Amino acid sequence: xxxxxxxxxxxxxxxxxxxxxxxxxxxxxxxxxxxxxxxxxxxxxxxxxxxxxxxxxxxxxxxxxxxxxxxxx
Numbered sequence: 001x002x003x004x005x006x007x008x009x010x011x012x013x014x015x016x017x018x019x020x021x022x023x024x025x026x027x028x029x030x031x032x033x034x035x036x037x038x039x040x041x042x043x044x045x046x047x048x049x050x051x052x053x054x055x056x057x058x059x060x061x062x063x064x065x066x067x068x069x070x071x072x073x
């Protein structure tokens with residue numbers, strides 16, 4: 001099961017947001033075996049955070065639709 005929450009804001013031509021994702025643990029069927037790590041039959045719950053940034057130049061002519069974005073997943 002997955003839970004996601006997003007918060008963000010915009011100031012002038014700058015926009016940013018952060019998304020927190022929580023994934024509940026789950027069982028592996030069949031279990032996975034490796035020489036280095038042995039057998040794994042369960043994955044524990046975990047969290048990730050995704051970040052988004054955008055800057056809109058806001059110029060005229062060729063620059064009218066220009067924006068720069070950065071995603072960090």
